[in-house]
Amino acid sequence: MAMSIDDLNNFHIDVFREIANIGSGNAATALAKMLNKKVDMDVPKVKVLEFKDVTEILGGAEVIVAGILLKVTGDLTGNMMFIMEKNSAHMLVNMLMGRSCTVDELADEFSEIEISALKEIGNILASSYLSALTSLTGLRILPSVPDMAIDMAGAIISVPAIQFGKLGDTVLYIETEFNEDDKKVVGSFFLIPDVESYDILLKSLGVIS
Amino acid sequence: MEKGTLIKVGMADLKAASYPNILTTLGLGSCVGIALYDSCTKTIGLAHVMLPSSQQARNNSNLAKFADTAIAKLLKEMENLGARRGNIVAKLAGGAQMFNFSETSDMLRIGTRNVIAAKECLKELNIPIVAEDTGGNFGRTIELYSDGGILLVKTIGHGSKEI
Secondary structure, eight states: OOOOGGGOOHHHHHHHHHHHHHHHHHHHHHHHHHHTSOOEEOOOEEEEEEHHHHTTTTSOTTSEEEEEEEEEEESSOEEEEEEEEHHHHHHHHHHHTTOOOOGGGOOSSOOHHHHHHHHHHHHHHHHHHHHHHHHHHOOOEEEOOOEEEEEEHHHHHHHHHHHHHTTOSEEEEEEEEEEETTEEEEEEEEEEEOHHHHHHHHHHTTSOO | OOOOOEEEOOTTEEEEEOTTOEEEEEEESSSEEEEEEETTTTEEEEEEEOBSOGGGOSOOOOGGGBHHHHHHHHHHHHHHTTOOGGGEEEEEEEOOOOSOOSSOOGGGGHHHHHHHHHHHHHHHTTOOEEEEEEOSSSOEEEEEETTTOOEEEEOSSSOEEEO
16 A cells, blocks of 8 residues: 555655665765864754644744755655755855855855756765665665756745655655854755665665565 | 725635735746736735645645636635635736746646646636746745735746736
């Protein structure tokens, strides 16, 4: 039987939190290597949200965010999205490029090289997240080349939300916070398996039989 | 002109309102904003739909989520506020494709499909579409004014306009 997010119980949420924890941990390690700096990570928040609340998660539907979307193929199919608020994206790029500047000095627009760097960061974060999932489940999971969009949070989040909308009336949302010194980068992961993939994912973990 | 209240319509949500109120929905991406207006009674209705059809969904309990069921429900709510179906016209906004993947699977063209579904549904109900601002690859915030039925479309980096 195919399940939807609406049917998830607390135990399933705990399983997803653990997946998120390991996935984001792996992503943080990748980020630390990339920056050659110590990167801390908070325990991810896993929430099941209604559509009307989902656009509020990054501070409102009109907040400008960067969203990086990858398609997932292999044993598990679906989409994976990493979203971060624009300031976080700027901060991350500056960290990567070894530039030091505070938030209010940040330029409004992203240059071509910054966009390319952000895509790469998204690619690495999402891939390391997925590779943790692969070692955990033994499933073959392949991410596609990422694409990025910078726009209103509501518009970006509508992409994963619509995917969830096909299955139910809620969205499974994972928030991860990375810290490097006092610089805080808040990002959200959306892992959106296709309908059939939920069962595959939970079965591979022995959660359901 | 009296000052109306700005009423928010969320994702997969719909609302009807009377003069002098204003309906708004923020950050439309691939979702479509369906704005209805009765110029005689100045009744407005706005739906923020996510998917084309309730027929293809396993769970279709939320009527505001689908173009077909949302339009029907919105019309009913507007009629409850005194609107007459024969006077109602429609404006559409949204239905963008936020991400560009070379292989265009159905899933990623959802914006276009949402717009087509909304148009077909409105045509069936004989509701004329008087204006639209759809497609593209950017998000939109819209405001529907009961005074004149103007639909204000705001974007980031693509200007704003009244349709």
